Amino acid sequence: MRVVVAGASGDLGSRVARQVADRGHEVVPASRRTGVDLVSGDGLRETLEGADAVVNCADDPSRGDWVTVYGARRLADAAAAQGVHLVHISIVGIDDHPLTYYRRKLRAEQGIAAAGGPATVLRATQFHSLAAFFAQKLSVGPLTATIGEMAFQPVDTDWVAERLADLALGPRPTAYLRATDVAGPDVLTIGEIETLLRAHRGASAPHVVRLPPLGRTLRAFAERRNVPTPGEAQTGGRSFAEWVAAGEH
């Protein structure tokens, strides 16, 4: 099969491209560095010609709606027009989450559904690297701040890439489809995440300071709206502890 990977130069996209190639299929990388711009539409139609599927891992949160919402819609319209199966990565728990980026991801999904072509949306929880980033941002010296009951169910990026490759190489849906959400094996508090990171470098566990959830966005994290309801998501991939032990952070 011929699979276009939008955002193939990025963290997730490069892993999807590797997965598809390792399974013996043709990968067509697509991003601005290969002359494909989802915002302007440059190079899009030509790149999709003869493709069986396109996996959308392209994004640029710093550009507001432009890539996340409008770029995804432009790609969905082009894929629908050419009968190419679009596989799109989204985020668990965005239906009722006030974080601006999550609201954009939800509008992107709605735009893809409205485009009307064969499309599969896969929602994943935060990647291990992002959970580690949050824990480090919330830590100063021996202290780690947490907000309410804030927690993550972080997932291995390689496993998400595997699932995206499975979907791109699998049967094409007849219309818009939401695949089963994916998450890592464990729900971890910020304190537990920071403890694992510190233990890896031989440091003792942090002193956790609990802060009140001020504002709607922090309240949503404090209420764990980013964590799937038990049993609702498919879980798999390396645990956060295994990922830390592998030294990939």
Ligand SMILES: NC(=O)c1ccc[n+]([C@@H]2O[C@H](COP(=O)([O-])OP(=O)(O)OC[C@H]3O[C@@H](n4cnc5c(N)ncnc54)[C@H](OP(=O)(O)O)[C@@H]3O)[C@@H](O)[C@H]2O)c1
């Ligand atoms: N990090 C997480 O925890 C997490 C969790 C769930 C879902 N996700 C989703 O995973 C996706 C990928 O994230 P990532 O961290 O892999 O991103 P990334 O490393 O920042 O890669 C972004 C990619 O998008 C391309 N791109 C940016 N602007 C573009 C444009 N105008 N036209 C075409 N391509 C463009 C970039 O390549 P060029 O610069 O060459 O254009 C790059 O290849 C995002 O949609 C995110 O929402 C992330």
